[in-house]
Amino acid sequence: MTLPIEDPERVGAPDWTAELVVYELNPRGFTSPDGAGDGHGSGTFRSTAERIPYLADLGITAIWLAGFHEATAHFYGVWSTYAARRFDRTDPALGTLADFDHLVDAAHRHGIKVLVDVIAHGVLRDSPLVAEHPDWFLPDGTWGMCDFDYANSGFRDWWAGLWTSYVTEHGVDGFRVDVDLYDVTLWDEIARRAAAAGRPVLIMPENGRYHLGQRDWRGFSPDIAAEWNANRHRFSTHQISCHDEGWSDGPGSHYQLRGSRARFGYASALSHRVPVLFAGEEFDATQVGLPAVRRGLFGAGGPGGWLYGCQVPWDQLDADPAKQAMHADVRRVLAIRREHRDLINADRWANDLVALDADPAPALVPYARFRAGEKAIVVAGNETPSPLSMTIRLPLDALGLAGHGPFRVSDAWNGGTSVVDEKELADGLALTLGPDTAPRGGLAVHVITPTEEEIRS
Secondary structure (H helix, E strand, C coil): CCCCCCCCCCCCCCHHHHHCCEEEECHHHHCCEEEECCCCCCCCHHHHHHCHHHHHHHCCCEEEECCCEEECCCCCCCCCCCCEEEEEEECCCCCCHHHHHHHHHHHHHCCCEEEEEEECCEEECCCHHHHHCHHHECCCCCCCEEEECCCCHHHHHHHHHHHHHHHHCCCCCEEEEECCCCCHHHHHHHHHHHHHCCCCCEEEECCCCCCCCCCCCECCCCCHHHHHHHCCCCCCEEECCCCCCCCCCCCCCCCCCCCCHHHHHHHHHCCCCEEEEECCHHHCCCCCECCCCECCCCCCCCECCCHHHECCCHHHHHHCHHHHHHHHHHHHHHHHHHHCCCCCCCCCCCCEEEECEEECCCCCCCEEEEECCCEEEEEEECCCCCCEEEEEECCCCCCCCCCCCCEEEEECCCCCEEEECHHHHHHCEEEEECCCCCCCCCEEEEEEEECHHHHHC
16 A cells, blocks of 8 residues: 655654554642642642652653643633633742643653643633733633634744743643644744754644544444545554543543543554543542532532542552552553564554454454564454454455464463464464453453464575
C-alpha cells in the first residue's frame, strides 16, 4: 500500500510520538490533599507530582495536563482550565511557576512527557488581557468569552512567543489545543521555533489534526484491521473517555472503559493508535463529582456529571479487589505494549497489520501486527461476560512466516511458551478467552517468532 507523505513544509512529530500512552488529568481533582477543598478540588502541582511514580509504573508516557494557568468556574459551576483568564500566570490554587516546573521535572525524571491544554479561542471578559490589549480581540465572542483576533500582528507575536517560552524555559513537550487551532500557520511557527531550540513538540487539536488529533477515533472498533486499512495518517489517537462525557447530565459514572479488558487491549492499547485515557478509568473508578459541578453550562441547575469535574477516588483502588485487578490488567497490557514496542506502537508506517479469520467467527475480528518473516503478534478480544473459544487461521504466507518453522509461541497475556511446528500452526491457533471483566479475561495476545535454530539457519 502506498501511504501519503506528511506535509514536507511542516515540522514533523517528535520521534517519541510512536510510543505515546496519554493520560489526561485535571490537577484540581486528580489528587485530594485536602479533600474536595472549596468544592473545586484541592489538588496542586506538588500533589500531582507525588503521583508521577504511580503513572510511570502503570506505563503512561505522557500526561495531558488539563489545567495550569489562571482560570475560573465560568463553566458548569466548577473551576476548569477552559475558563481561561490569562495564560502567562499559573493558577494560585495549583501553585507557583516554580511548583509547575517541579511537576514537569518530576514527569521527565520518570520518562513522562507533559502536554498542556491551550485555550486557543479566547479568554474571559474580565481578563486583564482584554483591558490591556483590546485590539487583540474580535467584537463578538463565543462561550460567553472574548475571542482572539488572529489577524492582529501584536497578538500573533505574543502568542507564538508565549507558547514557545513554555517549551524552552519550562520544559513543556507539547500542546493539546482546545476546540480548534484557528490559524495553523501560527502553530507552524511555534513548532519551528521549538524545533530550532532543540525541543520538538507535539501538537494535538481537539478537532481536526496537526501531528495527530485528540479525537481521531472514539468508540470501540470491532474490526481493527478494517480501521487500519482506512487510516492513512502516520499517527492517530484513540480517545477512550472524553472529559466532556456527562456535561449535560446529572451525577453518574460517565467513564467509557467500564472495566473492559477487550476495549482497552484489543481496541486501543494494542492497536495502531495512541491511547488517550482519562484519570481513574485504569482501575474502573466509579465517578465521584466535585461538589461544585452543576448541570448547566454557566453553572445553573442541580448537581452535574461533567467527567472533567470529578475527584479521582483513590480510596476505591485501595479497598476494592476488583478495581485492583483491573489496574493490574491495564498495567499488564501497557507492559506488553512496551515489551513489544518494535511492533506495538503508533507509527502507522513502521509495520503492518492484517485481519485474521477465526472459527467460529467472533464479534471482534482478530488481527496480527507483524514484521514479515520475523515476528507476529496475534490479538483477539472477547467483550462478553462468558468465556469464548475460537481457532484462529494464520495466513503464514501473508505474515512472511511460511517455511520458517518451527515457531516459538508465547502467551503474553496469561503466560507460557511452546514450540510449534509449521504444520500445526497452519492448522490453527486454538484460544479460549476469559470473560471480559474478569481478571486476565477479555483478551488473548500471542507472540509468534521463528525458533532460534531457524533464525541461525
